[in-house]
Amino acid sequence: LYGYTGHTLAKMLVTVSTGIITGLFAVFLSKFTGAITEWKLGVIEDKSWFVSFLLFWLIGSVLVSAATALVQYWAPASAGAGVTLVMAYLNGNHVPNLLRFETLISKFLGTVCAVSAALPMGPEGPMVHIGACVASCITYIECKCMDGGIFSIFTNCFSCFSRRGHDFNLKEKMKILDEIVSDSDHREFVSAGVSAGISAAFGAPVGGVLFSMEEACSFWSRKTAWRCFIAATLSTFTIQLMNRSAQHGMIAFTGLRAMENKDWLMQLPFLIINSGMAGLLGAAFNSFRMWLWKVRAVKTRHVLRILEVIGLVFLVSLLGHFFGWAAGMCKPFPEGWQEEGYGLRFNCEEGQYNDLATMFLSSQHHTIIKLFSVGHDDTVDVEEDKYTPPFSIGSLALFATIYLGLMSVGAGLAIPGGLFMPSILLGASWGCFWGLILRLWLPAWNIMPGLYAILAATGVLAGVFRSAISLVVLVVEGTRGIDYLIGVILAVIVANWVAHHIHHDGVYESELERIGNVYMLRDEPPHRLFTLTAEAIMATGVVGFRTITPVSRILEMMRTTTHNGFPVFADEEPEDEDGGGGGGELPSTKALVGLAHSSSAADISNAEKALTSGRLEGVILRSQLLVLLQRRHFCDADGRPIGRDYSEQQELDLETEMRTFFRRYFTHARYISATAQPLDELKLDGVHAGSTTLDLSNLYIDLRPYMNRSPLTIRKDCSAARAHQVFLNLGLRHLLVVDAHNHVVGIITRKDLDHAAGHGWWRMSHMAEPPQNN
Amino acid sequence: LYGYTGHTLAKMLVTVSTGIITGLFAVFLSKFTGAITEWKLGVIEDKSWFVSFLLFWLIGSVLVSAATALVQYWAPASAGAGVTLVMAYLNGNHVPNLLRFETLISKFLGTVCAVSAALPMGPEGPMVHIGACVASCITYIECKCMDGGIFSIFTNCFSCFSRRGHDFNLKEKMKILDEIVSDSDHREFVSAGVSAGISAAFGAPVGGVLFSMEEACSFWSRKTAWRCFIAATLSTFTIQLMNRSAQHGMIAFTGLRAMENKDWLMQLPFLIINSGMAGLLGAAFNSFRMWLWKVRAVKTRHVLRILEVIGLVFLVSLLGHFFGWAAGMCKPFPEGWQEEGYGLRFNCEEGQYNDLATMFLSSQHHTIIKLFSVGHDDTVDVEEDKYTPPFSIGSLALFATIYLGLMSVGAGLAIPGGLFMPSILLGASWGCFWGLILRLWLPAWNIMPGLYAILAATGVLAGVFRSAISLVVLVVEGTRGIDYLIGVILAVIVANWVAHHIHHDGVYESELERIGNVYMLRDEPPHRLFTLTAEAIMATGVVGFRTITPVSRILEMMRTTTHNGFPVFADEEPEDEDGGGGGGELPSTKALVGLAHSSSAADISNAEKALTSGRLEGVILRSQLLVLLQRRHFCDADGRPIGRDYSEQQELDLETEMRTFFRRYFTHARYISATAQPLDELKLDGVHAGSTTLDLSNLYIDLRPYMNRSPLTIRKDCSAARAHQVFLNLGLRHLLVVDAHNHVVGIITRKDLDHAAGHGWWRMSHMAEPPQNN
Structure with a gap:
């Protein structure tokens, strides 16, 4: 239909x-978070300084301990x-x-x-x-x-x-x-x-x-x-x-005025400074973070990881209470705040709130909205001197500085949590600070600190993540501030430019660098690859099969390697090669067949160990081999089937099974399939003597009907950057490297490409090991 | 730095x-257009029906004749x-x-x-x-x-x-x-x-x-x-x-209210009908257009093309005046219209305007903004009955119908002009019509016709162009209506879905189909290619060179073909092939050398005509050959240089010249290079006997140092879809097809891929010719 x-x-x-x-999930996430925060603030309200501090720490500790324990003991990912x-x-x-x-x-x-x-x-x-x-x-x-x-x-x-x-x-x-x-x-x-x-x-x-x-x-x-x-x-x-009460955007602010072209032009230098500094802050955070990661020894004990997080809660609570007490300003509640339950009274009089304590201890989400809205509830030309921003300049500066430190310390803990919101908060407090200063300095200039806060938040995000278009759209959609589109774009461009000169990579890229066991390939080939050929980066010593291969050899190879694909070589006398590996002369299949008849399986595999090259005929996957073994799809040395008859339906079934092999399992089935486990389950060879063990010495598998006959290959003198392009654009898992005669000389995998790029301009953090030839 | x-x-x-x-350019475009339109409307104002019609037609004709003449006689592109x-x-x-x-x-x-x-x-x-x-x-x-x-x-x-x-x-x-x-x-x-x-x-x-x-x-x-x-x-x-007075978005409307969630849900069915119909309109326009294109014989005479355009102006003027007189409603000017100069008085009394004539004859841009704003200047609960929309329901319906016809007729004329604005206008008039009907029918439902107009405009655009994300962003940015984001997305999805069932392609794709000499490759391989192999779609009979080739043969090949790349074959005795073309046995280079010494250049090329296969050694480009010929970079049959000495600097210069060959000319230099013209200019061979003609019989070119030694190839039994992927993702111009022995059996170019896909589901308009083997 x-x-x-x-x-x-x-x-x-x-x-x-x-x-x-x-x-x-998002709805419940925000509901639960809101409810817990509100309850917590209710508990500590009207308590004395010290009791409040202890309670805050205690409640926080219980929460984060639970979270960390979940992560540590149940789901580390x-x-x-x-x-x-x-x-x-x-x-x-x-x-x-x-x-x-x-x-x-x-x-x-x-x-x-x-x-x-x-x-x-x-x-x-x-x-x-x-x-x-x-x-x-x-x-x-x-x-x-x-x-x-x-x-x-x-x-x-x-x-x-x-x-x-x-x-x-x-x-x-x-x-x-x-x-x-x-x-x-x-x-x-x-x-x-x-x-x-x-x-x-x-x-x-x-x-x-x-x-x-x-x-x-x-x-x-x-x-x-x-x-x-x-x-x-x-x-x-x-x-x-x-969520009927929700604004359309999550971080939508209220009531800033649109700016005139004239104002945009006049404030352009300030806006550029604003965004540039924000980009610097973002880049600084990245740097701090990487540095702390190196300094901080990786805790392996679960309990230590939990204590670490509790320590951070202690720090937040302590700093929040201390600075709230020492440096926070008491301000009268602006309209609407008390109804929303925003603003901590802390040590202030009735009807007032402590600005610094509020910023530190209450919901970040609310604070961001308030910061974005600074400047909306007043008109510039009326009563210039009496304007009191909801947060004082000093508090904002102090908060931005301390928060940058806390963010850096917080990253990398064993607890779920993202960087978007903290980055926005950091940027908003900086931008608001800068906007308020400008306003004091140039009262006639129609400066809205809220706008500066939005643009600075954008700038910090750009500095941290280095996104471009998606960031602009996210900010504009999130804040509904489409009138400030040009400003947002400007902020993204300036902050990216500034941050790019501090270090090259965004936080995601740096983190991927750090994780050792992930091979992330960039969209564009790293510079270093342009000067290399495919031959220089490939792994040599590829192991493969003849088109008709003894079962024992297949089992041997599948046990000794973890490869997912094996090349299949043609049944021809290989020509002499000058650029070959250390593998001596290569016996032809016929000779091997003779060997197989006269000696044990171990001897065969030793003799065939040298079979690391030949004219490429096709590629066979591990999963296909597993299916063939499972079905006992054997033949003799000349390709005649043993113990089964051909029927079209059977062949079709076999093909279907091969195609859907991985689909019947979880993703991690791939790992299992690369181990010996499924082979053991098949109970084929003598290593695990079962009742159904067969005599394998005369059994072969004919790979020709099943292998992929047209694998994509590249010539060995092709540039490595080209290999990267081919590999990435076509979504390959392995790429065979051949010489002019179509003989396999090596293989390139994700790992090889990643390692080869290891010393490029973009990999600042550490040098990768050279690719290991298998 | x-x-x-x-x-x-x-x-x-x-x-x-x-x-x-x-x-x-955009600023001047809009200024000029605005000025001319204003002047024109000023001229026809207060004139009688017939005079106004004539004047409108006359002025329009002069304008479009000028435009068409420019296109026809100066810049057809x-x-x-x-x-x-x-x-x-x-x-x-x-x-x-x-x-x-x-x-x-x-x-x-x-x-x-x-x-x-x-x-x-x-x-x-x-x-x-x-x-x-x-x-x-x-x-x-x-x-x-x-x-x-x-x-x-x-x-x-x-x-x-x-x-x-x-x-x-x-x-x-x-x-x-x-x-x-x-x-x-x-x-x-x-x-x-x-x-x-x-x-x-x-x-x-x-x-x-x-x-x-x-x-x-x-x-x-x-x-x-x-x-x-x-x-x-x-x-x-x-x-x-x-443009100080310009709104931020070009089609920004004014003052619609944000809608409640409740309203969105209640009006959801209407909105879906609205967008679906809009998608239908868009698809119908595409179909009309394609149909008209087939019906209308292509005019080859310049004058006829100009008359065609004048006819369209006549039609617009006639219909506008006739329906304005026959069916237009006189309405009092709403606030602000007269200051903007919008609204044609036509046959109405002082202080009133004719709605239909206004829509037809004045600036489309203004009409769109007015349509988008319908419903803003009134509140629903006050004086329900007295609300008079600026355009009557009947006029809107009539306008939408006629405009669809005019749009279809107008497309494909020899005059510059785009489809965005007409599509928006069509959608806006339909949506406004539908919204006003709903409003009459359900007065309590808080229906804003302007919103319906926006969403319908989006829907028509989606139906015509079949874009998704870019369209959403364009509309939202253009109208600044970020509060209606969800509605816009909904409209895009529904309209795309509806239109997809009318016919598969957007207007750009259909037009690209129609243009015969452009080979557009889709992002994803057409379905048909999945069932074919590379062998089935490739062009056979590839011509190439030996590594050391007689100059005469190179000239011959460059004159007789228009290829941009030639494969270079290895100097080896080719093995017997069973699947070869009709080319008989292939003489080796040595034999050819013998021939070359004993006979004329024409004989050589005849004997070498058969050289359409061999083991692939590399690829040489036409531009490289041109440079080599230009530099007289010759050698004898054994590769020893003739008439020049090697110096490193010279070689470097040569390489640079090859790399920058095309950069020194316009894009169309590629066309010229494919003709015989640059060869003639070199004055090398006897066809154009000049004073500097050389004896070519003993001259060869050694291609080995210059050819690309590692061209990407695919196996002949590779799937054609894979070939499409490789070709497109890597941005190739030609892809050589080889057999298992790395012998060239064919070549795939953009043309072959396009032709092979010719009968796929997406190519509804006409069948392509089969690929021509060169």
Whole structure:
């Protein structure tokens, strides 16, 4: 009907539910956080300085201990913002446990705790991870059910749908789902989840899609764009419906006036200084963070990690109370604040609040909105001298300085939490400070500190993350401040430019550098690769098979390596090569067959160890070999089948099984498949003597019907940058390097490319090890 | 200094000037158009029905005749919107004269005329083309100066810059410019120009960048994004500065209220119908247009083309006056209209205006703003019955119907003009009509017809162009209606979905299909390619050279083909091939050398005609061959140089000359280079007997030092979809197809891929011819 198959419908269903459920998570996240914060502030209100400090610390400690314990003992993948790991996943890496249901729950609860404990962490980064987890869980729901694992709430959604007049039964539905969870589809859904998450966090659907495109995804197509778009829209819409009182944007401010062209031009130098300084702050934060990471020894003990977080809560509480007491100014409540429950009375008189304590101890989200709105409730030309901003200049300066320190210390703890909100708060306090100073200095200039706060927040974000277009759209959609579009763009450009001269990479890139076991490939080849050839960066000593290979050898190779693909070489006498490895002469298959008949399996593999080159005929995957072994798809040395007869249906089944091999398991099945475990389960060889062990010496597998006959290859004298391009643009996992005669001389994988780029201009933090030849 | 070389600086300068100059063009475009329209309306005011009609027609005819004459006699590439051809250029096609200075001027003047003649055409599409031309002209300015061609205003800008304290002299500057105009850089600048153009047209910098990304560009990188971003921002900023009275967005409306969640939910069905119908209208326009294109015989005579356009003006004038007289309603002027000069009195009393005549005959831009604002100047609960919308329901319905017809007739004429503005006007009139009906029917429902007009305009745009994210951002930025974001997104999704079921392609894609000589490659491989192999779509009979080739043969091949790249085959005895072409046995080079010594050049080429296969050694480009021939870089049959000595400097010069071959000429130099013209100029062979003709029989060229030794190849049994991916993602011009022994069996070019996809689901309009084997 209309070209829509059940397949498409199921995919659309996944997208739609991803959007809605991510939106619900965001709603509950903000509700829970708000409720806990309010309760906590209620408890400490009207208490004395010291009691309040203790209570704040105590409540915070309980919260963060719970969060850290969850992370440490249950779902380690949920620490931090998680954006970087999701990026790495979308780039093509496999990150174990990143997108599991446990991670989702732990991330959600942990973020609630961390944000309500007033740690310098925000819910936006985690929302990205939560969205990705939701998408992943929904697609894998079927596998979970079959595994008999945790009962998942999403089952309801599916089964209720299948009952609602659509007449495909459960079995059929399963089949459809079975088909949709291919690797690339899964990545697409995760991208949609990322968009939904960020769009829910900021109330910015277009910004969410662009973030997904600019930062998170390495592959992008029109289909992915539509999927992200729908998911992001639905998540935002869900929030709006659930949360009647919510503004359309999460950080929408109120009532700033639009500025005249004249004012823009006059204030241009100040705005540039403002954004430039903000970019500096952002870059400084990145630097502090990397430095602290090096200084701070990595705690391995769980208890120490928990104590670390409790220490940070102590610090926040102590500094907040101390400076609130020592330096905070008492100010009368502006209109509307008391109704919202914003503003801490602290040590002030009735009807007043302490500005510094309020900034430190109450909800960051509220503080940001207040800072963005500074300057709206007064007109410039009336009673110039009597204007009292809600936060004093001194308090703002003090707060910005201390907060930068706290942010840096807070990053890298074993607790979920993102950097968006703290960056915005840091920028807003700096911008407000600068705007108030300018206002004092040039009272006639119609300066709105709130605008400066918005632009500085944008600048800090640009300095920290180095995004461009997505950031502009996020800020504009989030604040609904479309009248300041030009200012926002200016801030992004200036801050990026300034921060680029401090150090080259945004926080995501630096973090990916730091994580050793992830090979992130850049969109554009690093400079260093332009001077190298493919030959220089490839791993040599590729192991492969003849077209008809003894089973024992296949088992041997699969046990001794962890490769996912093996080249298949042609059955011809190899010509002499001058540039070959150390592998002596290569015996032809015929000779090996002779050997196989006369000696044990171990001898064969020794003799064939040298088979590291030959004319490339095709590539066979580990999963395909596993299926062939499992089916006992054997033949003799001349390719005649043994113990089975050919039927077309069987061959079709075999092909289907090969294609869907990974889809029947979780992502981490890839890891398991690379170990010896599935081989042991097959009970084929004598190493694990079972009752069904066969005599393998006469058994072969004919790889020709199954291998990929047209693998993409590059010549060895091709430039390494070209290899990078080919690899990344086509989404390859391995790229064989051949010489002019189509003989394999090496292989390039993600790891090789990453290592080869190791000394490039962009890798400032540490030098990578040279690629290890396997 | 700070890692910025002169190179980067020059590039940045080009980007900046592109943005500013495109902005200036937009300013003047809108000023001229406004002035002419105002003058015209002043002339026909207070005249009788018939005189007014004649005058309107007469003035319009003069204007459009001028525009069409410019297009027909001076710059044919400036007809239509030009967006499609710019897209084709950015996709990798060469379109002659598309980006020349003449085209720019003709486009600018033509658009002014067409828009002010009240034809159903807008200035947005042409702005894209203008932006692209500006970018191209700026980059090629240097070549123009050297050619002694038209004196260009941009020279001033450059020379004034070079004087301003920067101490590189003119010569050095030239060298820098010489380096920046490589093909890929040029595409980057043109992309930036496109962004600047669209951003200037709508006042939407982010939307401009996204349009460039989503619609126009086939290649996209972070660097391109930044370049587009800066150009787009500057062009918008320029407009704002120049045009003090301008709103921030070009189609910004005034004073609609934000809607409650409740209202959104209640009106959801109406909104969906609204957007769906709008999508239908858009798709219907596309269909009409394609149909009319088939029906209407293509006029070849210039005069006929001009008469055609005059006929359209006649139609507009006639229909406008007739319906204004017959069906138009007289309404009292709302507040503010008379000051703006909007509203035609026509046959009405003093202080009143005729709504239908106003819509037909006055500025479209103003009408759109008025339509978007319907519903703002009244509150629903007060005096329900007395509300009089500025346009009556009947007039709106009539207008929308007739306008759809006029738009369809107008498309494809030989006059510059875009589709954005007419589509918006069509959508706005439909949406306003629907909104007013709903309002009559459900007076208590708080329905704002202006909102419906905005969303319907979005829907028509989505139906016509099938963009997604860029459209949302364009509309939101253009109207500044960020409160209606969710509605806009909804409209885009619904309209796209509806329109997709009418026919698959947007107007750009259909138009690209129609243009026969452009091979546009889609982002994703067409379905049909998945079932084919590379062998099935490649062109066979590739001609190539041996590594040491007689000059006469090179000349022969370059004269008889128009290829830009030739494979170079290894000097080895080819093995027997079973799947070879009809080429019999292939004589080895040694045998050919014998032939060459004993017979004439013509004999050699006949004997070597068979040389269409062999083991691939490398690829040599036509431009490289031209340079080698020009330099008389000859050798004898064994590779010893003749008539020259090797020096390192000479070799370096040669390499530089090869690399910069095309940069020293305009884009269309590629066409010339593919003809015999440059060969004739070299005066090498006897065909054009000159005084310097050499005896070529003993002269050879050794291609080995210059050829690309590592061309990317694919195996012949690779899937055609894979070939498409490789080709597009890596931006190739030719892709050699080899067999397992690395022998060339064919070549895939842009043309082959396009033809192979010819019968796919998306190519509805006509069947392509099968690929012609050269």
